Amino acid sequence: MALMMLPGKALAAFGITLSGGAYTVDTNAGLVFKVNGSNCDITSIKFNGGAELQSSSKGSHIGSGLGSATVTSSLSPSGTSGVITCSTSTLTHYYAVRRNENIIYMATYIVVEPSVGELRWITRLKSSVLTNVPAQSDLRGTDHAVESADVFGTSNGQTRSKYYGNQQARDLTVRGVTGSGVGVFMAYGNRESASGGPFFRDIQNQTGTDTEVYNYMNSGHNQTEPFRTGVLHGPYALVFTSGATPGVPDMSWMAGLGLTGWVSGRGYISGKASGVASGVGALVGFANTTAQYWTTPDASTGNFSSPAMKPGVYTQTLYQGELAVATRTVTVYSGTTTTGQNITSTWPEPSVLWRIGSWDGTPSWFANSNRYLDMHPSDVRNVSWGPLTYTVGSSGLSGFPAYQWKSGANNPTTVKFNLTSSQIAARTVRIGITAAFAGGRPQITVNNWTSSIPSPSTQPDSRGMTIGTYRGNNALYTYSVPASAFVTGTNTMTINIVSGSSGSAFLSPGVAYDAVDMY
Known part of the structure; x- marks a missing residue:
C-alpha cells in the first residue's frame, strides 16, 4: 500500500506517493526519485532541483531489471523513514530512505541466482551530466573492439573496459562519479553475502552513452567460490552530494525494517596470527556457504578481532599477502566473542639458493x-x-x-x-x-x-x-x-x-x- 505523508505531522516534503503507476520519493533534503510501480526500475533522479540525472535509455535497477515485480511502499509510524519493497518469486529488493538524507539505502534478498547469472545493482546516469568518471572504464573515444564485446581500444593504441580500474572487495567503501554541483556515490556495505573473498575485483563503473555506477555482489568474472543464495545482500547505498566524496553512511538503522534475511544476532572471533613472512602483510579471513569476512591483524602483535559475524561454523584462513598459508575451523556464537582462535602459517620456507x-x-x-x-x-x-x-x-x-x-x-x-x-x-x-x-x-x-x-x-x-x-x-x-x-x-x-x-x-x-x- 502506498502511504502518503501523515496529516498533522511536520514532515515538510518527505514522503512516498503513488501516482500514474510510479512511486515518487522525496527525502526533504534535495533528492527526489521515482520508482516504476510495475517493475521496480528507478526512472527519474533529481537532486537539489537540478537536471535529470537518470538515463533516459534504461532505468537503474537490480540485475538486468526484474521485468515485472510486486511493488509496495510504507512509511514508519513516526513518518521519518520509508521503504519500497519489490518482490518476485525468487528475489526481494528494497529501497529505504530517511527524512533529510540524500541517500537511497538498498538491500537484496535472493533465493536463487538471477537468470542473468550475476547479482548486481546498476545505476544508469546521464554522461552529459555526470562527466567526471574513472578513466580506465570510460569508453568515450574508443573506436574498435579489442576483445569480445567488452574491451575496447582507441586510435592511439590504448584500451578501456568496465573490467579495468576496479578495487578489491576489502577496499570497497565509497566510490562514485561527479558533475557540476553533483556527485553520485556507491557505498558498498560489508560484502558478507558477496562471493570471491577479500581480494576479488568486479565491475564498478562504465561510461559511454550512460555513466554507470555498479555494485556487483556476485558474477562469473573469475569467480573463485560458489554464489551465496538464501541470504540478504547488503545493505548498500547510493549517496548523493554536491560533489564531495561522502563518508560511509551508518546503515545499522535498517535492522528495524524487518527485511527478509536480516540477521541481528552476531558474534566475534579474536586471536593471534603468526608466522607470516617479514615485510608481507597478513590478513585473516572467514568463510562459509552463507557469509564471508576478513580482518587485518595488528602489524606488531599479530592480534586480531573479527567484524560482527553471523553465527555458524567457518573456515578461518591466514593470508600472507594474498597467499593462503594456513586454515582451521572456528565457530561463531551469537552475542559472544570466541577468544584464543590463533592461527600460524604452515607455508614452507626452506633456505633457498x-x-x-x-x-x-x-x-x-x-x-x-x-x-x-x-x-x-x-x-x-x-x-x-x-x-x-x-x-x-x-x-x-x-x-x-x-x-x-x-x-x-x-x-x-x-x-x-x-x-x-x-x-x-x-x-x-x-x-x-x-x-x-x-x-x-x-x-x-x-x-x-x-x-x-x-x-x-x-x-x-x-x-x-x-x-x-x-x-x-x-x-x-x-x-x-x-x-x-x-x-x-x-x-x-x-x-x-x-x-x-x-x-x-x-x-x-x-x-x-x-x-x-x-x-
Missing part, C-alpha cells in the same frame, strides 16, 4: 604489474611482455613477466643462474601461480633436463588476465631436478607454458606468476 619475487599471492613488481589492473595486455602503455630473460643476481624484478602465455606473446621465460661446484646437488624448483587460463601450466627445462608436464590447476572458467585481475586460485608447482642436470657456472632454466588447449596471443593458455625459487 635464489628466489624471484616473494610468496605473497600476487605478481607484484614483475613486468607490467603496475598496469595489468588498468588495461588490456595489448595496450601500448605496457612494456614488452617478452620473451624475457631474467638473470639471478643482476636483473630487476621487472625483468620477469607478471603473466606468460603459450602462443604468440612471450613464451618461454628464461632464468639464468650460477652454481659453484659445491652447490651441485639434487634441487627443488618451485613455481607459484595466482591464476591460469585454458589449462596453462609451467613446464621447465634446466640445461638439457626437462621436467614432465604437470597437471593443470583448478581455476575459474574466465578470461581472467585480460579483464583486469590476476586473482584466480593460487597453485604451487614443485619440480625435483637431479644433480646431473646442473653444471658449475652458468645454468639456464626455461619455463614454457603448456596446455592441451590452444588460442592466440593473450587468449592462449597462460598463467600469472607469484614467485619462483630453487633450494
Whole structure:
C-alpha cells in the first residue's frame, strides 16, 4: 500500500506517493526519485532541483531489471523513514530512505541466482551530466573492439573496459562519479553475502552513452567460490552530494525494517596470527556457504578481532599477502566473542639458493604489474611482455613477466643462474601461480633436463588476465631436478607454458606468476 505523508505531522516534503503507476520519493533534503510501480526500475533522479540525472535509455535497477515485480511502499509510524519493497518469486529488493538524507539505502534478498547469472545493482546516469568518471572504464573515444564485446581500444593504441580500474572487495567503501554541483556515490556495505573473498575485483563503473555506477555482489568474472543464495545482500547505498566524496553512511538503522534475511544476532572471533613472512602483510579471513569476512591483524602483535559475524561454523584462513598459508575451523556464537582462535602459517620456507619475487599471492613488481589492473595486455602503455630473460643476481624484478602465455606473446621465460661446484646437488624448483587460463601450466627445462608436464590447476572458467585481475586460485608447482642436470657456472632454466588447449596471443593458455625459487 502506498502511504502518503501523515496529516498533522511536520514532515515538510518527505514522503512516498503513488501516482500514474510510479512511486515518487522525496527525502526533504534535495533528492527526489521515482520508482516504476510495475517493475521496480528507478526512472527519474533529481537532486537539489537540478537536471535529470537518470538515463533516459534504461532505468537503474537490480540485475538486468526484474521485468515485472510486486511493488509496495510504507512509511514508519513516526513518518521519518520509508521503504519500497519489490518482490518476485525468487528475489526481494528494497529501497529505504530517511527524512533529510540524500541517500537511497538498498538491500537484496535472493533465493536463487538471477537468470542473468550475476547479482548486481546498476545505476544508469546521464554522461552529459555526470562527466567526471574513472578513466580506465570510460569508453568515450574508443573506436574498435579489442576483445569480445567488452574491451575496447582507441586510435592511439590504448584500451578501456568496465573490467579495468576496479578495487578489491576489502577496499570497497565509497566510490562514485561527479558533475557540476553533483556527485553520485556507491557505498558498498560489508560484502558478507558477496562471493570471491577479500581480494576479488568486479565491475564498478562504465561510461559511454550512460555513466554507470555498479555494485556487483556476485558474477562469473573469475569467480573463485560458489554464489551465496538464501541470504540478504547488503545493505548498500547510493549517496548523493554536491560533489564531495561522502563518508560511509551508518546503515545499522535498517535492522528495524524487518527485511527478509536480516540477521541481528552476531558474534566475534579474536586471536593471534603468526608466522607470516617479514615485510608481507597478513590478513585473516572467514568463510562459509552463507557469509564471508576478513580482518587485518595488528602489524606488531599479530592480534586480531573479527567484524560482527553471523553465527555458524567457518573456515578461518591466514593470508600472507594474498597467499593462503594456513586454515582451521572456528565457530561463531551469537552475542559472544570466541577468544584464543590463533592461527600460524604452515607455508614452507626452506633456505633457498635464489628466489624471484616473494610468496605473497600476487605478481607484484614483475613486468607490467603496475598496469595489468588498468588495461588490456595489448595496450601500448605496457612494456614488452617478452620473451624475457631474467638473470639471478643482476636483473630487476621487472625483468620477469607478471603473466606468460603459450602462443604468440612471450613464451618461454628464461632464468639464468650460477652454481659453484659445491652447490651441485639434487634441487627443488618451485613455481607459484595466482591464476591460469585454458589449462596453462609451467613446464621447465634446466640445461638439457626437462621436467614432465604437470597437471593443470583448478581455476575459474574466465578470461581472467585480460579483464583486469590476476586473482584466480593460487597453485604451487614443485619440480625435483637431479644433480646431473646442473653444471658449475652458468645454468639456464626455461619455463614454457603448456596446455592441451590452444588460442592466440593473450587468449592462449597462460598463467600469472607469484614467485619462483630453487633450494
